[in-house]
Amino acid sequence: MTVEPIDPASPAPSDFIRDIVAQHVAEKRYPKIITRFPPEPNGYLHIGHAKAICIDFGIARENNGQCNLRMDDTNPAKEEVEYVDAIVTDVKWLIAGWADHCLGFKPKGATPAAQTVNGRPDYHLAAASPGSGLADAEPFFASHYFDALYAFAVKLIEQGRAYVCDLSAKDTDDYRGAPDRPGRNSPFRDRSVAENLDLFARMKAGEFPDGARSLRAKIDMAAPNMWLRDPLLYRIRHTAHHQTGDAWCIYPLYDYAHCLSDYIEGVTHSLCSLEFTDHRPLYDWILESLALPRPLPHQYEFSKLRPTYTLVSKRKLIHLVTEGVSAGWLSGWDDPRMPTISGIRRRGVPASAVRRFAIGAGVTKFISTTEIAVFEHAIREELNTLAQRRLAVLKPVKLVLTNLAAGEIIACTATNNPQDETPTTRTVHLTREIFIESDDFAEVPPPKYFRLKPGGEVRLKYACIIRCDEVVKDAAGAVTELRCTADLTTRAGEPNSDRKVKGTIHWVSATECVDAEVRLYDRLFAVPEPDADGDFLKHINPHSLEVVTAKLEPSLKGATTEQYFQFERLGYFVLDPKDAQPARLVFNRTISLKDTWAKAPGGK
Template sequence: MTTDAAAEPIRLDFIREWIATDVANGKHGGEVVTRFPPEPNGYLHIGHAKSICLNFGIAQEFGPKARCHLRFDDTNPTKEETEYVDSIMEDVKWLGFEWGSHLHFASDHFPKLYAFAEQLIEKGLAFVCDLTPEEMRTFRGTLTDPGKPSPGRDRSAEENLDLFRRMKAGEFADGTRTLRAKIDMGHANLNMRDPVFYRILRAHHHRTGDAWCVYPMYDFAHPLSDAIEGVTHSICTLEFEDHRPLYEWLIENVDGLPSHPVQREFARLNLTSTVMSKRKLLRLVKEGYVSGWDDPRMPTLSGIRRRGYPAASMRQFSKSIGVTKFNAMTDFHVLENAVREELNKTSLRRIAVLRPLKLVLTNYPEDQVEFVEVPNNPEAPETGTRQVPLSRELFIERDDFAEEPPKGWRRFTAGAEVRLTNAFCVSLTEIIKNEAGEVVELRATYDDATRHGAQPVGRPKVKAAVHWVSAAHAVSAPVRLYDHLFALEHPDAAEGEFTDHLNPTSLEMLTETKLEPALADALPGQQFQFIRLGYFIADSRESIKGLPVFNRTVNLR
């Protein structure tokens, strides 16, 4: 089983083994139909990427009789918006997947779902309940004590059907009645203790408007939507494992379903130094801790896309962490390494000095300008080379100079010789300070005999190299340095409010940068490796041609 003739064989995890066995046995007629079923009540995050890559990836791997649907489980109109629908579709496409004609909404199925509910009433398997939410919680029981039946549980099917239709007609106030399954109030699994299937809710739906005042619960709509759409393999995260018996109960007890899907669960993605609860992410946005859902510090797919994480790196990351039933914590560095590996192959190299310190070559002619040929990406020779100007006055990184160097220091300091990348070696001769005693300029002499990496006979090899830009030709642009949004590896487990553990240095804005001239023409979304500094992207929202704003995607190793 491969994605194409040249691809490496797919490594079978327990989910793929389950599906491969079904295909080999001819189950579902050899069809494989998966689905990615987000609720449109927020922006997708990195954890969703794992599920997207799994469900859509399986559809790609299992050949022409396989497909993956994109379905929005839009059963709660109070929290769902078209904005979220649009962003989710954009995220799935960004990751490299297409659903073709198989775009579905649970709201498309509302008439059928309602008819299925009436069917269950007629079969004596559902009833209208008059308990308030508080009373229902009391009647439900605990993990050790069985629940008590609702007073309305023994109504006749005719009476329940009448009440349910009156609920739909809008005769009753919100929250006064629900439709519940009639299963077992003593069941060890609390999800099977007569769960709610429908509630009265007068709210404007983003697709059906005000046509409905009763809405199905997720646990009712989800399995039946799978069946209506012909899904064969319903792949969920582990928090739905306890909901599987109800999923199976509905598939078994509703007549006339086009398919009988089977649910299996896998461990969700957990990452250090972040939170992925929709509720917490919403708080970060609403309370102004971040600039929006696509803030590059956010774990949302729109945020990491703006930060410059390539879609290919997300697919590779999802593949590398595997699919298991064990809820483990993945170190954020694993994700960052996948990003680096991809960007190392694809990013153009450019020279940037983020915290500039002037360097004057006193023996270089004042009016001379030469051009140094520099590769655009040594990993991709087909990207060619460019010409970078060099002159008497340069800028280097302030961090590349130490007046009192620590042990092992190999960069600029008194008496040391350093190579300027792609140019020649220089020796520091003078340190210029202002009245406050701050270093404002370095002076040095260059050795013409060391051009192009030449090493004069009898002289020690210069091991250190620093990058530079010509002062006369440098351009400036804002550069944002991003770090983890949280100062702790496990903010969810820490005491107090999770917002107490935000990293105060998660964003640093640099405005006095000095960049090589070619960076002035960076296009929005274009990615670069700034030599010796890391990987950066021209911000997709705020950059325009000639006036880029750069975001740091990730450091070098």
């Protein structure tokens, strides 16, 4: 196994779960640490899942272990293959270069093997050798364990620990009681083993309609923990499954399938979010009841990641996408404003930044809200080192350098990334007519404005200092052209290159630039907690997208979707992977640069 260099985003984190794992490693409790990431394929992964992925895979990679990607697909009514594919893509993207070697996939088509361990029957499914080419491998699927799960259920029935119940859904609810009031035993609770076995087999054979019967664990209807009041193990659903087709009409419920899926895969540490804490006694009950021959997995819970200015609820995201797409203000699940992994990726956020954020959020049991500024900071930090600098003007104003001849071209050397140890350069051409940012000129400058103003001087980045001699306006009084003089002796390498002026602005040649559609994205919601009043649609940020036609330096014609760019003084940008074409440049703004001036009294 190759040892990954310590990721800057995870400088040996320590938390209560890692402490437990470290102790288990120290006492050699398991031959190998195996975790799992178990999404249900009923929606797209979002930033909240990123934290779970980073914990599950992070703990695996720190312990030379493995993390299985498993579809928790026990409810065919809600799940689709489209989601399976999207989840696999997102997980692979997020862990690429960081924990690929820990990704647990199984051989394609493999199902748990029946085996005997210490004279006891068992089912086990090992991963395809992790990391070594996953060509003939696929994620794990809970649905691929249906035979094993059924066999285990039969065993529970034989032990008298499960029974077939004929109560309707409503009656089941009534019998369950309430948190502060004990439930009552189902009238079907004391059926004989033989009758239960027969009925369960007939449930499987499809003899009964949906909801007519269920298989229940026989635990304690008076238990203070609601999940121990004879929870359902199987329900009848005459519904085709995206993996198993029409093979089954009974489907296991989460609590029954999850713990056994963990066990079948040899998972050692089953990490989940806080709301499953109440389920843990049931998780343990099922596993312990079966007298299984191999070490049992254990569940540990942590608090979810909940960032401000967005939503991390699958149900609400579905609502958001449905509404937004039909109303036309959102392009879909991967809209660059969405908190989905696919949206974040399309926006141009590097996976390393997502990891840095998710890992930095920490692992605790405290229900917390993380300011989105922390994410934005992580994005800027990663992109600062990754992005190639380029010149681009978003809202152009024409500027004429009156002392340059019409066809004159002055080659200027521009640095690609000053953060590199040995920065490379490229050439940009200064010409008589250029564009500058309209924000970089003010006819009546506010206090402390050190950009261009009438009679004032400013440096053109990588070029020279210019002085504004004349402001040309149209009939309406709008500035149409600035006429300036260039002081060519202030260019790099020229005698006056050290001359200081307060402001430096970006520019592009008007005769050599290329046009591009640039999508300026901002936060999707206008308030920190969009769902605080239960009506998040009301709080959509009306300025979350502004589309401009920008002027770019010509080198950007060769941009690829894999490249991160910083348009100097503006922000970080990537080619939109969906809409950009060779003949049509479309850039997404990932995030703006920090803008101290914008916060100043005179700025904006």
